Amino acid sequence: MPVFIMLKKPLTGIQPDIIPISQISSGKNHGHRSVEGRVVHKGPLVSSPNYHFILKAVIEEDNSKPEERSSINIIMMGMLAKEFSDAVKVWDLVVASGFTVGKSPTARQDKRHVCNLMLSGDKAIIHVFRHSPCDLPPPSRAEMKKHSLSPMVLTTPKYTYTKLSDLVEGQLFNVYGVVLFFKPPFKSRGTDISSSLRIIDQSGQKIRCTLFSNKMETHPQIYQAGDIVRLHRVKAQSFNGYLSLINTFGFSALTFDGTMDTDKEPRTSSKTFHYTEEDRRTVTELRTWAAGQNLVSQDLGIRLANAQPKMYFNLTCQLLAKAPIDVTCSLLRVWDGTQCPHALLKVTVDANIIEGITSFSEEREKLIANVLVFDNHVQSTEHLKPGDFLRIFNVRAVPGSIKHPRLNSNQVEQSHHLSFHLHGGTTYGRGIRVLPDNCPDVQELRRIMDVVHESIEVNEPEINDSVLWHAWNTPPQSPNMVNEVSVGFKTERTCDHGLKLVSLSQLKVAKPGGYHHVKAQLQSYEPARLHRALKLFCSKCKSMQDVPDNRLVTNVFSDASKDPSPLSKPPPWSLSGKVHLPGFLQPGGDSRTLNVHLSAQLVSEGRTKELIFLTGCTPDEACHLAATYANVIPVRPLPGDQLDFLDLRVPFLFRGSKRYYGCKQCSKGAVVREPKTNGDEALDEEKIAEVFGIHLLKFVMLLTFHLQDASGLLKVFLLREAEEFFNVSAEEAATQQEAQDRITQTLNAFCPAEGRPSQRPWLDLCLAAYRTNADNQHQDYYQITNTSTREL
Incomplete structure (x- = not known):
């Protein structure tokens, strides 16, 4: 095997004749030398008609000098590229030998070495060492022996950090x-x-x-x-x-x-x-x-109410509107819930070029500040949207006596005023940053704005403008102050607990354990790709694993079809036959014909009693056959004309559109000679698994919800009762588009990709709290329970 995985680089014995990358030249013979470097980039595996696979990677020397070309492209072809793609990770240390040297056509663009290393054929070998940043023990003798046969699968690395x-x-x-x-x-x-x-x-x-x-x-x-x-x-x-x-x-x-x-x-x-x-x-x-070090000398963040002439400060605010003045200046209209004690600059801009709210009442105008953004920061304002919460760093409060060269006399309505400038350049950290909803400063700003908003009369003519409403109305301090938004779905608690509602912050400090009722919004959820929420759970060993992807399943089936020990004759306990698959064509254009083995003990007049054993098939062929026959089991031949199951990482049974998996740790699966069954008993997936000694894995759904209310954020899990929550079983979600659509629609209603947080509905939830004690560290967790969703 051309790729060898080691856990720690030995001092001697593995390709000691290392040539520095800077000394590699296309005019010299380096056939007896090796090159060592850290993998800093690994490209995708690409199919090629000539070499089957091609992969490009970049390695860099750890202790290289800045002026040297310390990084170089390596091009791998054939099975070496395939094994490198599967086994090697970014940051691994590699030693490559058996390479040829060619000129790099991209050296001028990527600033790397002028040569490429080309590796292909039997002489090309790559040793991989994982010792930094992974802090792993040296391998045992058994592991070292195993490395000479196949790559080792490593656990998640433990990173080391340097003072x-x-x-x-x-x-x-x-x-x-x-x-x-x-x-x-x-x-x-x-x-x-x-x-x-x-x-x-x-x-x-x-x-x-x-x-x-x-x-x-x-x-x-x-x-x-x-x-x-x-x-x-x-x-x-x-x-x-x-x-x-x-x-x-x-x-x-x-x-x-x-x-x-x-x-x-x-x-x-x-x-x-x-x-x-x-x-x-x-x-x-x-x-x-x-x-305890007093590292930050002073907090430069202040409110508009504390702004004084000639002051430099950081302003945390909400953007209400923006407009271009010219190519070197933009206007931001912002507020932070407080009123500046000084008269502020008023700028008149054509309403047609304003993005956001075009006009406000006199009462609201007192709370709005105009910030003029200059030069390089104008580009930063292009992605800002009205309603965003911003932090503007190093704003200057400019007295009215200073002339504004970018503003003409028609735009300035007041001569004695205080204006706010964000000057060009990045000196003293000047810039603009959009703050997320869960930022503590944003939460505090919202509370101030809520109080101010309640004190302002809401019977103003422009309040009916939807943009104005969303820009000024932030999520309320209490769930009871919101009008539920009709989004198609709502939650309801199914428990009979007589509990009072608590805020998320109260829940965090409550005694561990028990049940709690909360009302909160769904800020975000994981995983974003919902198919990854499906898991396989073993009720015996309590393990949970991801559903294998199509690439893994295809590789396992492909390896089984290359087994060097084909059956010389049908087993004595089975009936042999061939099945014609007209939907699958061989390269020559002929229809595909598969070998099948029907268990004599389990064949009866009912189709539900048929067991179809397939050898040398692909996953698509197994699915195609399962649409006609009830129970399709892919197997591989063993010496002695016996059959065995494939790797239990892939489905061991196909029934219609469903796939069934077994626990690799808890199963002792074998294709037995004489399976014992009751003739009147239905042959379902559980019975088939029992007959062959396989412990079935169950489909479950696991999602992480990030909830928020006015008091803070809380991470909760949806696992045991996810099926009740969505009114969809995990098994249905694995195979039925209708079930998948319902889950997607529910989450889109509770957490839409677009729109303001105020548009999200408040969810009535029952949470179960529990505490774990791992490594003498107490950790509290929360799960959604006794909660279901229904359409409005």
Whole structure:
């Protein structure tokens, strides 16, 4: 096998003749040499008519100098590419040998080595070592012996994190740090978006980080100094005599609120990330340490009510409307629920170019501030939408005596005033950031706005404008203050508990255990791809696993069809025959013919008693045959003219459109010679599994709901009673489009992809609380129970 997986690189014995990447040349023979590097990029596996498979990857030396071409493209072909795709992960250390060298046609664009490494054929070998950042023990002798036959499947890696005082130039690291200063992402001179920050940890070392990416969402979502960041795969390099960190291939970032006693859930746009209880402890330790260090000298965030002339401050507000002034200036109309004590600049703009609310009553105008955004920040305003909550960093309060060169005399209605400017550039962290609904500052801002809104008369003529209503009305402080929005579905509790409603914050501090009634909105749910919510559950060992994807099933069936031990004759306990499948054509154009084996003991006059054993079939062929015959069982031949089940990772039984799986740990499945059955007993899937010693797995649904009310957020699970909640069984959801549509419609009604949070309905829920004690750490969990949905 050309790809060998090791858990730790030995000091000697594995391709010791390593050539540095910088010394590779197309004019030399490197046939006896090897190259070592970290996998920093792995491309997709591509089919090719000549080599069957092709895969491109990039490796980089760990201890390379910045001026050297330390990264190089490697091109793999044939089964080597297939095995590399299946077994190797980004960040693995690899040693490649048996390669040829060719010129890289993309060296000028990707800034990598001028050569490519080409690996194909029997001489090409790749050894893979996983020792950093995975902190794993050395393999046993049995594991080492196993590695020579097949790759080892590793568990989720345990990442190691380096103190900022221990960084070494030229190497890659994972780090945690408290943000001392940051610049929100901004468009750089090139094609990338740039951001920078300065962090510190318990070692006392301060490090600057410079990050580049062509996507805004890959940058850390930092809202204020004092936040905590986790950075994976950053490289230390020297700049002007000081160490700094830059992002590399595979870079990822998580951000946490640095305030004590707040939620430890990370901010990230990634749908998948590695986050454990150890990470939670690290965040808690950094919060505690930072709280006693007085790291942030002063809080620059103030309300409009406290703004004074010539002051620089950070403004947290809600956007009501925006309009372009010219190509270098834009107008943002915002409010934060407070009134500035100074007369504010009034700007007249053509209503046709305003996005959002065009006019307000005199009472509301007193609460609105006009912020003029200049130069490079104009581009940042293009994606802003009325109703968004913003944090505008380093706003300047400008007295009216200062001239506004971008405004003409017709636009300025007041000479003595206070105006707010966001000047161009990124000095002192100038920029604009959209805040999510679950941000604590947004929650506080909403509470202030609710009080203000209740105090303003609502019989104004423009209140009927739907845009105005949604921009000004934030979710109420109490669920009882909202009018239910008719969205097609509603929840109702099916229990008989006589419990009072509690808020989510009250639930968090309540005694563990018991049942609780809440009324909340669904902020988000996971998984986003609902087919991943289907799981397979074993009632015996209590394990839960994902439903295997089509790629895995196809590979297992394909491997079984290549078995080198075909049946020389039918088993003595079966009847042999052939089945014609006109819907499947061989490459020559002939119809497909499959070998089948019918169990003599279980064949009767009723079709429900037929057992069809198939050898050498594909999943599609098994499904096609299951539409006609009741029980189709794919098998593989064994020496001695016997049959055996395929790998239990795939369905062992096909019945109509349904597939049935067995627990690999709890089953002792075998195709027995004389299965014992009662002649009058119906042969259903449970009986078939019992006859052959297979413990059936049951389809279940598992979803995570993020609930919110005015008091905060809460993560709850929907598992045991998901079928009652959706009025759909998990088995139906696995096979029936109608059932899948109902689940999708229900979730879309409770958590629409578009629209304001105020449009989401309030859900009446019964929650069961319980506590676990893992590693001497108490953890509270909540599950939805005794709750069902119905159409309105």
